Amino acid sequence: MPPVAPTLKDVALMAGVSEITVSRVVRNKGPISSDTRLRVTAAIDALGYVPNRAAGSLASAGAPLIGVLLPSLSNIVFPEVLRGIQAALASTNYQSLVGVTEYDPVVEQHIVSSLLAWKPAALIMTGFDHTDATRMMLAKHDVRVAELMDIDAEPIDIAVGLSHRRAGYDSGRHLIQRGYRRFGYVGHDWDADRRARRRYNGLCAALAEAGLSLTAESRSPHASSTRAGKETLKALLLDAPKLDVVVFSNDDMAIGGFFHCLEAGISVKEELALFGFNGLAIGQDLPKPLSTVRSNRFLIGKTAVERLLGAAETSDHRRVIDTGYEIVEGATA
Amino acid sequence: MPPVAPTLKDVALMAGVSEITVSRVVRNKGPISSDTRLRVTAAIDALGYVPNRAAGSLASAGAPLIGVLLPSLSNIVFPEVLRGIQAALASTNYQSLVGVTEYDPVVEQHIVSSLLAWKPAALIMTGFDHTDATRMMLAKHDVRVAELMDIDAEPIDIAVGLSHRRAGYDSGRHLIQRGYRRFGYVGHDWDADRRARRRYNGLCAALAEAGLSLTAESRSPHASSTRAGKETLKALLLDAPKLDVVVFSNDDMAIGGFFHCLEAGISVKEELALFGFNGLAIGQDLPKPLSTVRSNRFLIGKTAVERLLGAAETSDHRRVIDTGYEIVEGATA
DNA sequence: CAGAATAATGTTAGCGCTGTCATTTACGAT
DNA sequence: ATCGTAAATGACAGCGCTAACATTATTCTG
Numbered sequence: 272m273p274p275v276a277p278t279l280k281d282v283a284l285m286a287g288v289s290e291i292t293v294s295r296v297v298r299n300k301g302p303i304s305s306d307t308r309l310r311v312t313a314a315i316d317a318l319g320y321v322p323n324r325a326a327g328s329l330a331s332a333g334a335p336l337i338g339v340l341l342p343s344l345s346n347i348v349f350p351e352v353l354r355g356i357q358a359a360l361a362s363t364n365y366q367s368l369v370g371v372t373e374y375d376p377v378v379e380q381h382i383v384s385s386l387l388a389w390k391p392a393a394l395i396m397t398g399f400d401h402t403d404a405t406r407m408m409l410a411k412h413d414v415r416v417a418e419l420m421d422i423d424a425e426p427i428d429i430a431v432g433l434s435h436r437r438a439g440y441d442s443g444r445h446l447i448q449r450g451y452r453r454f455g456y457v458g459h460d461w462d463a464d465r466r467a468r469r470r471y472n473g474l475c476a477a478l479a480e481a482g483l484s485l486t487a488e489s490r491s492p493h494a495s496s497t498r499a500g501k502e503t504l505k506a507l508l509l510d511a512p513k514l515d516v517v518v519f520s521n522d523d524m525a526i527g528g529f530f531h532c533l534e535a536g537i538s539v540k541e542e543l544a545l546f547g548f549n550g551l552a553i554g555q556d557l558p559k560p561l562s563t564v565r566s567n568r569f570l571i572g573k574t575a576v577e578r579l580l581g582a583a584e585t586s587d588h589r590r591v592i593d594t595g596y597e598i599v600e601g602a603t604a
Numbered sequence: 605m606p607p608v609a610p611t612l613k614d615v616a617l618m619a620g621v622s623e624i625t626v627s628r629v630v631r632n633k634g635p636i637s638s639d640t641r642l643r644v645t646a647a648i649d650a651l652g653y654v655p656n657r658a659a660g661s662l663a664s665a666g667a668p669l670i671g672v673l674l675p676s677l678s679n680i681v682f683p684e685v686l687r688g689i690q691a692a693l694a695s696t697n698y699q700s701l702v703g704v705t706e707y708d709p710v711v712e713q714h715i716v717s718s719l720l721a722w723k724p725a726a727l728i729m730t731g732f733d734h735t736d737a738t739r740m741m742l743a744k745h746d747v748r749v750a751e752l753m754d755i756d757a758e759p760i761d762i763a764v765g766l767s768h769r770r771a772g773y774d775s776g777r778h779l780i781q782r783g784y785r786r787f788g789y790v791g792h793d794w795d796a797d798r799r800a801r802r803r804y805n806g807l808c809a810a811l812a813e814a815g816l817s818l819t820a821e822s823r824s825p826h827a828s829s830t831r832a833g834k835e836t837l838k839a840l841l842l843d844a845p846k847l848d849v850v851v852f853s854n855d856d857m858a859i860g861g862f863f864h865c866l867e868a869g870i871s872v873k874e875e876l877a878l879f880g881f882n883g884l885a886i887g888q889d890l891p892k893p894l895s896t897v898r899s900n901r902f903l904i905g906k907t908a909v910e911r912l913l914g915a916a917e918t919s920d921h922r923r924v925i926d927t928g929y930e931i932v933e934g935a936t937a
Numbered sequence: 938c939a940g941a942a943t944a945a946t947g948t949t950a951g952c953g954c955t956g957t958c959a960t961t962t963a964c965g966a967t
Numbered sequence: 968a969t970c971g972t973a974a975a976t977g978a979c980a981g982c983g984c985t986a987a988c989a990t991t992a993t994t995c996t997g
Contacts, residue, residue, distance in 0.1 A: 276744070276745060278952095278953055278954085279953065279954065280953080288976075288977090289976065289977050289978080290953090290954080290955095290977090291954095291955075291956095291976080291977065291978085292975085292976060292977075294954065294955065295955095295975095295976090298955090300955095301974095301975085301976090302973090302974050302975055302976090303974095303975075303976090304974080304975060304976090307975080307976085319740070319741070319744060321717060321720055321721050321741075321745075322721055322953085322954080323662070323721060323723065323952085323953055323954070324658075324721040324722050324954095325657075325658045325659075325661040325662045325667060325722060325723060325952085325953080325954090326658075326662050326952070326953035326954040326955085326982090327953080327954055327955075328658040328954090328982090329656070329658045329659050329662050329952090329953080329954070329955090329981095329982050329983065329984085330953075330954040330955040330956080330981080330982055331954080331955055331956075331982085332955095332982070334658060339702075344683045344684070344686055344687040344690065345683075345684075345687065347680050347683070349683075350677045350678075350680070350682075350683040350686075351677070351678075353677055353683075353702075354677040354678065354704070357677065357702075357703070357704045361704075364718070366701055366703065366718060366719070367701065367702050367703075368699055368700070368701055368702075369672075369686075369690075369700050369701075369702045370690070370699065370700075371687070371690045371694075384654060385697070385699060386699070387654055388654050388655055388656060388657040389657050389658060390656065390658060407652070408652070408654075411609070411652060412609060412654075496885065496889075497885065497886045497889040498885065498888075498889050501889055526886070527889060530889055530890060530891055533866070533891045534891045552829065552830065552831065553830045553859070553886070555831075556829075556830040556831050556834055556860060556863055557863060558863055558866045558867045611982095611983055611984085612983065612984065613983080621946075621947090622946070622947050622948085623947095623983090623984080623985095624946080624947065624948085624984090624985075624986095625945085625946060625947080627984070627985065628945095628946090628985095631985090633985095634944095634945085634946090635943090635944050635945055635946090636944095636945075636946090637944080637945060637946090640945080640946085655983085655984080656982085656983055656984070657984095658982090658983080658984090659952090659982070659983035659984040659985085660983080660984055660985070661952090661984090662952045662953065662954085662982090662983080662984070662985090663951080663952055663983075663984040663985040663986075664952085664984080664985055664986075665952070665985095665986095
């Protein structure tokens with residue numbers, strides 16, 4: 272059997288109706304008598320007809336696609352956002368075209384350009400850091416745009432996420448309130464991850480407000496990882512004065528820090544408190560649940576899709592959607 | 605400015621050539637004088653022309669797309685495979701359409717059907733577990749298919765991965781050789797994750813061969829997670845006779861087991877050895893690096909794409925590509 | 938410099954579908 | 968019966984691009 276896919280015409284012929292009628296049945300659009308609908312669906316099943324979406328998009332100018340640009344897949348955070356996106360997409364007939372930018376705005380620009388070639392209904396991006404060319408393309412092509420994770424700047428279209436500055440600030444307030452005074456900071460490459468820097472700034476602001484400042488800090492030049500957290504904390508403690516608490520740029524780093532303490536025989540919280548960011552599941556399964564801030568990654572992805580696709584339905588037309596965060600008390604700070 | 609995207613015609617008009625010539629320049633196909641090429645590219649830049657891929661696919665029957673079906677995004681393993689896929693795709697002009705099956709063959713079937721509507725060049729799926737309807741669709745539409753992770757069955761087209769049965773078997777042999785005799789097993793839901801079961805079977809075969817058998821085993825009904833590993837090991841140790849070593853269904857579970865030992869004051873390896881599967885980065889950063897088997901997830905994804913797209917180039921036409929695995933000695937077994 | 942090859946460009950005809958605007962049919966209300 | 972309205976269906980053009988086949992310049996060969 273030469274695999275030649277049946278088209279609308281074949282179905283129409285078999286059902287004894289016109290092509291447009293089949294098209295209407297398929298798309299569930301316009302009035303169709305239950306009799307014809309039955310005959311058409313029977314023909315569709317018999318032939319194993321699958322509509323050609325390229326043709327459909329061409330004819331109707333716009334594809335049931337959402338372009339998704341993620342900065343990285345190495346960290347579980349972005350797959351979780353993607354999971355939220357997929358979950359929301361599952362009940363629609365939209366599909367996701369996924370690209371990975373590796374935190375590089377120029378790579379992002381190339382991906383945006385090739386995604387736009389499909390005339391997607393919307394693009395989901397991360398952060399506010401785009402090249403001018405990217406912004407221009409986005410303006411020209413009439414496409415919805417969601418910028419995820421962060422809400423600390425003015426979005427192109429909509430932003431869904433949390434204020435990292437405030438999260439950092441609140442982390443600081445929280446720890447100060449709990450009596451910590453001698454703060455250390457362990458971070459990772461923040462040229463790539465701008466949000467980590469925003470949290471850092473918020474933290475410093477909270478400290479300053481209380482007449483405090485970081486006693487010691489160290490930043491790994493690499494991406495965040497357990498390894499980097501472990502080694503950077505080790506380095507920090509080598510030549511640092513005594514600290515009460517170390518704030519990490521995220522949970523991965525903090526978990527690494529926790530492991531270092533285990534190895535070095537440092538009693539976590541009693542001797543040195545640890546604080547992370549993200550609220551990853553694994554952090555809560557450590558022998559002492561990690562004290563951290565829960566960012567709602569799944570919710571961010573899910574909300575973005577709902578906002579992008581359901582715009583008309585809701586009366587809520589905010590351009591900035593705050594998915595919030597919660598401080599997770601844990602047992603490490 | 606009403607955002608009306610320029611088409612081939614606009615570019616052709618501006619450059620003073622025919623549409624097909626512009627098309628040839630864009631696709632870098634056929635002979636073009638350097639003079640026209642220059643004029644055309646200038647016009648393209650000036651107009652900000654972006655080719656409409658829906659039209660292209662329609663005209664040429666087939667889109668530069670790869671459909672990717674992943675069972676889950678909750679576990680870092682599949683994002684890592686996706687990372688490999690994206691890495692290989694980056695140097696091509698193919699893009700990935702991603703869907704998540706949640707380990708359900710019926711969901712998979714729906715996704716396959718909607719992916720095929722785009723006439724992708726290839727589909728990347730996980731495992732060999734598909735509905736009859738899925739197999740039929742795949743046979744009808746002439747599309748390359750890669751089944752990833754596992755090579756323990758006959759693929760539809762090509763399979764890329766490792767023998768989980770052998771990996772389980774070798775784990776058993778390895779541990780027996782190191783003197784372990786009283787084996788425990790801690791697993792997760794293997795109705796969904798068939799590969800975990802294959803490893804289990806391999807392990808049992810190795811034990812049987814040595815005249816041994818599992819002394820105790822316990823399986824969580826849930827998906828694998830640190831939490832599940834922790835709790836299931838705890839449960840296992842409650843009513844089990846004394847064990848030398850516990851083999852976990854994967855690293856997530858094993859790391860949970862490690863945490864349980866920390867909490868319960870069980871000295872890992874001296875009192876109870878632990879063994880995982882996957883070789884996740886975080887496992888190697890534990891205070892004692894986890895003894896495990898490294899599956900090469902990134903390589904699997906990357907290889908699959910290379911094989912699917914580069915078929916003609918290489919003389920290597922194996923249908924089953926073994927990306928292998930390595931036992932990671934670690935310090936927990 | 939004829940004749941053949943090759944390079945460079947163009948013409949034509951769709952790909953499979955949907956938007957738009959008819960047209961036909963069914964069914965009450967008058 | 969007669970009209971009006973709504974329900975159901977259809978004809979046709981065209982979305983933007985490319986395969987396949989011309990056609991026209993250019994270069995090479997002996």
